[in-house]
Amino acid sequence: MELHLTGLSKTYPNGVRALDDVSLTIPTGMFGLLGPNGAGKSTLMRTLATLQDADHGSAQLSGVPGAAGGNINVLRDKSAVRRVLGYLPQDFGVYPKVSAEDMLDHLARLKGITNKGERADVVASLLRQTNLYDVRKKALGGYSGGMRQRFGIAQALLGAPAADHRRRTHRGPRPRGAHALSQPAGRDRRGGDRRAVDPHRV
Numbered sequence: 503m504e505l506h507l508t509g510l511s512k513t514y515p516n517g518v519r520a521l522d523d524v525s526l527t528i529p530t531g532m533f534g535l536l537g538p539n540g541a542g543k544s545t546l547m548r549t550l551a552t553l554q555d556a557d558h559g560s561a562q563l564s565g566v567p568g569a570a571g572g573n574i575n576v577l578r579d580k581s582a583v584r585r586v587l588g589y590l591p592q593d594f595g596v597y598p599k600v601s602a603e604d605m606l607d608h609l610a611r612l613k614g615i616t617n618k619g620e621r622a623d624v625v626a627s628l629l630r631q632t633n634l635y636d637v638r639k640k641a642l643g644g645y646s647g648g649m650r651q652r653f654g655i656a657q658a659l660l661g662a663p664a665a666d667h668r669r670r671t672h673r674g675p676r677p678r679g680a681h682a683l684s685q686p687a688g689r690d691r692r693g694g695d696r697r698a699v700d701p702h703r704v
């Protein structure tokens with residue numbers, strides 16, 4: 503897969519020009535978006551995550567398995583983007599009384615994993631990868647900052663790589679700890695999924 507951005511621009515109503523004619527091609531694999539505070543990184547990420555609109559420009563995802571012609575117009579075909587996207591925002595809230603396991607199960611259902619057993623496998627795999635399995639029944643409101651961030655990563659991985667989680671589940675649990683956590687973000691998998699990281703917190 504490749505993401506092609508052409509002439510993306512965004513000016514907020516208060517006159518701040520956050521994106522000024524951004525053109526960029528992001529290939530498969532890890533991609534770091536670096537820039538000083540206020541450079542427009544989160545604005546770009548929110549735009550690509552279909553959470554806000556650009557004023558001008560285009561964003562096209564190519565080589566997407568299952569998409570018509572392999573392409574998705576990111577700014578127009580928002581539901582197609584959301585089906586293949588995993589997104590961890592800079593800041594996010596949680597439902598404090600819900601456990602990580604129940605929340606991931608709910609999000610997996612929203613992602614279209616309708617089979618209960620399959621969903622349980624995917625959720626267990628994500629909890630293990632992010633080293634949250636032992637605290638899966640604990641309410642999210644009682645999580646520490648680091649645990650919350652790891653929960654954020656788990657929900658982001660529910661995006662496009664869901665098929666990979668299912669395959670992996672059949673080969674047994676993955677190793678725990680930091681190594682397990684670094685792998686899904688760093689590895690360029692067969693399916694060629696892409697992760698752009700806004701490194702504000704990295």
Ligand SMILES: Nc1ncnc2c1ncn2[C@@H]1O[C@H](COP(=O)(O)OP(=O)(O)OP(=O)(O)O)[C@@H](O)[C@H]1O
Nearest residue numbers: 514516518520538539540541542543544545546702
């Ligand atoms: N909703 C908004 N309304 C008005 N201005 C905004 C809005 N969101 C962001 N901005 C402004 O747009 C510019 C880009 O902000 P953005 O949050 O995209 O930067 P960033 O690169 O993610 O910064 P940081 O590294 O601090 O997270 C900044 O000047 C910011 O003040």
Ligand SMILES: [Mg+2]
Nearest residue numbers: 543544592702
């Ligand atoms: Mg930011």
